Amino acid sequence: MTAQLNARGDVAVLVPAAGAGLRLGPGGPKALRLLGGEPLLVHAIRRVAAASSVRQIVVAAPATEVEAVRELLAPVAPVIVVAGGAERQESVSLALAAVPAEIGIVLVHDAARALTPPQLIESVAAAVREGHPAVIPVLPVVDTIKEVGPGEVVLGTVDRSVLRSVQTPQGFRHEVLAAAHAGAAGALTDDAGLVEKAGLPVTCVPGSELAMKITRPLDLILAEALLPLG
Ligand code: CTP
Ligand code: MG
Numbered sequence: 569m570t571a572q573l574n575a576r577g578d579v580a581v582l583v584p585a586a587g588a589g590l591r592l593g594p595g596g597p598k599a600l601r602l603l604g605g606e607p608l609l610v611h612a613i614r615r616v617a618a619a620s621s622v623r624q625i626v627v628a629a630p631a632t633e634v635e636a637v638r639e640l641l642a643p644v645a646p647v648i649v650v651a652g653g654a655e656r657q658e659s660v661s662l663a664l665a666a667v668p669a670e671i672g673i674v675l676v677h678d679a680a681r682a683l684t685p686p687q688l689i690e691s692v693a694a695a696v697r698e699g700h701p702a703v704i705p706v707l708p709v710v711d712t713i714k715e716v717g718p719g720e721v722v723l724g725t726v727d728r729s730v731l732r733s734v735q736t737p738q739g740f741r742h743e744v745l746a747a748a749h750a751g752a753a754g755a756l757t758d759d760a761g762l763v764e765k766a767g768l769p770v771t772c773v774p775g776s777e778l779a780m781k782i783t784r785p786l787d788l789i790l791a792e793a794l795l796p797l798g
Contacts, residue, residue: 571614571645577623579693580671581616581737582663585609585637585679586628586652591783597630598782599679600640604795608782609637610644611682615798617645619689626666627679628652628659660759661749667742673697674745676759677737683791683798684737684779692739695773702763703739705775706732734758735775744768 589598599609609627616625629637631651638649648666652659660676667674673696675689688705695703709731715723738760740748748762760770778798782791 570643571617573617573625573646574621574623577621578671578697579619579621579673579675580624580626580667580742581619581622581675581677581689582660582667583609583612583616583625583627583647583677583679584652584656584659584663585612586630586659587656587680588630589680592788593785597633599629600633600637601788603682603782603788603791607640608682609679610640612677612679612684613641613644613647615682615684615686616677616689618686619693620686621673621690621693623671624648624667626650626663628663657749657752657759657762661752664745664749669742672742673739674742675737675739676745678781680781680783681736681779682782683794684735685776685798688735688776688779689737691773692737695771696739696741700771701741701744701768702760702770704758704760704770704772705735705737705779706772707735707775707777709733732772733775734760735779735781 585599587598592598600607625647627647627649629649634649634651641647650662673693692703709728713726717723752762764770
């Protein structure tokens with residue numbers, strides 16, 4: 569059944585899905601690989617569409633797959649599909665261009681975090697609504713982290729208590745994300761990094777184990793096991 573979005577919602581969600589998925593090994597673009605018989609992108613969009621304040625969803629698809637992605641998602645939810653770029657940041661910028669100025673909150677969410685619960689999407693949006701210009705979901709770091717130098721020699725042990733693992737969706741006031749992307753120079757792996765560079769505060773909210781990023785073959789096996797939970 570096709571989901572309905574909230575026409576009175578104040579949130580647009582950009583879903584960069586144009587990556588190749590090289591670390592997942594041979595196969596098609598990652599967003600179209602199957603998890604429990606359905607493409608990762610379908611899992612991701614179904615959960616985004618279930619978040620109650622989402623009014624618009626924009627997917628950045630691999631340039632050769634735009635029409636196929638439109639057809640794939642038509643029965644899932646009303647989405648706008650644009651062609652992505654060579655870098656993730658470019659895919660996000662291209663998707664952002666489709667969001668009208670009247671939508672005040674923009675979330676950026678990796679298709680690769682296919683099992684992200686709708687509640688996490690809402691909690692990030694709520695924190696932006698409360699007045700934070702930029703919000704990221706995070707988890708504590710569980711491994712011991714070492715800094716290493718030349719020859720793989722350990723230079724020191726980093727204080728883990730001040731470190732966080734960062735997930736998506738990352739949420740922004742619309743104009744904050746637009747300004748960050750307009751001024752973007754180098755390629756960063758996350759959008760909040762652009763806002764940090766602009767000197768604005770970025771606020772953390774609790775993330776979710778289910779928002780894990782499917783990157784390597786092992787992650788697909790883990791996600792398969794998590795599927796019944798989310
Ligand atoms: N992405 C994108 N456009 C790109 C590169 C990445 O839209 N040019 C998207 C991916 O589709 C993914 C998200 O950004 O949903 C996070 O990127 P990552 O996990 O690195 O995915 P891939 O780039 O596909 O994987 P890899 O780096 O292993 O090739
Ligand atoms: Mg990548």
